[in-house]
Amino acid sequence: MVDIEKNIKHNEYASLEGMLFKLREVEHIKSHSSEWKLRLQFVQTHMIFVASSGRGWLTIDGQFTEMRQGSVYVCTPGQLIEAAAHSFDERGFYHMRFDIIEDDGSSIDSMQVIKRNSTFPVKGEVIVSSLVSVNALCKSICQCLQDEDRLKRFRGQILFQEVLHTILQDALLVQGNDSEAALEYVKGYIEQHYQQELTIDHLAKVAGISTRHFMRLFKKRYGCSAIDYLAIYRIKEAQQLMRTSGQNRLRDIARHVGYHDDIYFRRKFKQVSGMPPAAFMKISRKKIVAYHFPNIGQLITLQINPFAAPADHPWTDYYKRKYQMDSVLPLSSNQSIKREEIRLAEPDFIIGIDILVPAGEQAMLQEIAPAFFVPWLENDWRTHLRLIAQFLDKSTASEVWLEKYDRKALFVREQIKHAFKDESLLILRITGDRLHVLGNRSIGTVFYDDLHVVPARGVDRINPDQQVTSDQLADFDADRFLLIVDEDALSQSTWRTLMNSELWRGLKAVKNSRVDFLPSYPWVEYTAFTHDLMLDEALKLWRNRA
Known part of the structure; x- marks a missing residue:
């Protein structure tokens, strides 16, 4: 039988008075840095990752997590950790190591050595309520610990306690109760x-x-x-x-x-x-090609790992790590080379998108293997999934999945309704020097149709590509923003310019700290996989938050 008092930690926060925290190391990875990596290791100290900017991933005891801007990740001694991050802006990315020393307070002799069997109350992801505050604290800590003045370094340790307090406070807000x-x-x-x-x-x-x-x-x-x-x-x-x-x-x-x-x-x-x-x-042994990027998510939804898929998709590494797709054949972006790679692979089926493949190319692919090109524009994402399932003789599987999705959407809707109430949402994507309001044929479908969130005034539910200027953002009068910024230099520059402008700081959602972030992929893909994943993200972002 499990020792409940030892493992469940109902009163973990009460034990904080007996804990002393010592920051051992802080690393600030800045915008000019190349990709940062933490090799696979059993960690000996506590770790904190602060995703102030950029993209990254983290595995804890084999569980894969895509690190998100605006979140903090806590790892404890004994866990098997591997991590990587890249695409930082000037805010950077912080990696901290710290120790816990426990003292029961009974006598001076009761002071224990560094605590390896952690009783720290928080593990895993914590979505912080103010990334700006945590980032400012981390920046100050780095400056203090690099100073030759001992008092400044001591000040750095004090500020680290503030970081821990913020993390614990936000974790407690979400946890709600024991x-x-x-x-x-x-x-x-x-x-x-x-x-x-x-x-x-x-x-x-x-x-x-x-x-x-x-x-x-x-x-x-x-x-x-x-x-x-x-x-x-x-x-x-x-x-x-x-x-x-x-x-x-x-x-x-x-x-x-x-x-x-x-x-x-x-x-x-x-x-x-x-x-x-x-x-x-039987279907798992079939060699099925995902000819285009969205086909990867569609096949995974049908419990099929593609045999071959585009190599240059920004989200391919995510699929490989999360679904053990290491053996997937990478396909070239060059059409003729790609066709030859598929021919040599001798697949059983090819799945593509009709508007992205010329009729002549479709005919040549049909000669290699039975191929289905999803009729994209005239159908929604649910029909896309059903048509692929029908082609692969998996219609029952698609209906089971869609029923589960609808139940899950209802569940998530109930969980987050107190956070949104009647507040309106604007989903904004920055790509290059342009601002796009996402509504039709995007994750806007999840929020506005499935979760019944109120779209901001002026969101065009019909137009799939509603472009706006920064001056027009105030016209939407949005209570909340969900922001997606592409990773290229121009997009990041556009975001920095907007973020530092008086216009942005004057928006209602910004003044009320109602701005949340998502990485650029795979949210911009209109697939069943993306929408199901978005339901999970909605829970992480807004469950128990008012």
Whole structure:
């Protein structure tokens, strides 16, 4: 049985009075720096990553996370960490290492050595309420610690306590109460012990909550029961084994993920995946080409890892890390070379987009393998998915996925409605020297149609490319901004100019600190995968925030 008092940490914040914090190292990676990397390692100290700008990723004990501007990430001793970041502006990116010394206060002899088995109350991602404040503190810390004056260096340690206070305060705001911390622990517990026999009673005891209360809280927070989450996780692990280990017998895979009844495993697999395991294994062995960028996300939604995909897609590395797609054949951006690469690969199917492939090229690709080019302009993203599924004989799987998406959207809508109330939202993308308001055929579909967020006044829901000037931003009178800035130098320069202007600082959303950020990819793609991912991001950004 799990030691609840030790592992759940219901009163973690109360233990802060017995903790002393010592900043050991701070690294500020600035705009002129090349890509920063942290090699795979078991960390010996606590770490904090402050994503003030740029793009990056982080793996913690094998779990992949795309680092987002405006978030802080806390890692603790003993975790297996790997990280990378790039595309910084002048705000840069901060990496800090610190130690914890614990003192129970009983006597001077009670002072302990550096604490390796962390009791720090926060782990993982924390979305800070004021990135400007945290960034200013980090900048001051760097200046103080580099100073020869000992008092200045001492001042740097004091400012580090302010950073920790801000992180803990924002984490506490989201956590809300002890039960939510317990639920997060149980969710991780399920993922670590999914091969074992887990019951609701056992999981409730792990959480330290009564069974009935646990069932209600888990479903309220995650949109499904704990047992349903266990089944989904088991089937996901089974699918990964089927993709990467084709020689394993079905019954062996079932046993590995915790099912000892073959008939029950097949029934759960079909319920979660929309197809029997044998059919999934068959389609997993097919070599399917994602000819264009959006096709990657469409195929992954149908539980198909593409055999080949464009090599120069800015989000390809994300897919590879998150979905173990290391063996995907990279395709050239040159059309004739790309066609020859596909021909030599001898694929089973090719999936593309009609308006992006000339009729002559479509005909040549059809000679290589059966090909389907999604009729793009006349259909929405749901129809795109259904048409691809129909072509690949996976219609049931697409309908199961869409039903889950609609349930998830309803769940997220309920979770964030108190944050938005009747506030209006403007989704703005900066690309080059132009400003684009996203509405139709974009993530605006998720917010305005699925989550029922009020669009700002003047958002054109029909025009897929509504360009505006900075002078027109005030006319939208938006209560909130969701901002996407492309990574190229011109886009970043445009953003810096806008950010430093009186016009920007005078906007209602800016004055009220109602501006949130997303990285440039994959949000700009109009696919089922993007929209499902956006629901998760909406939860991270606005759950329990008013």
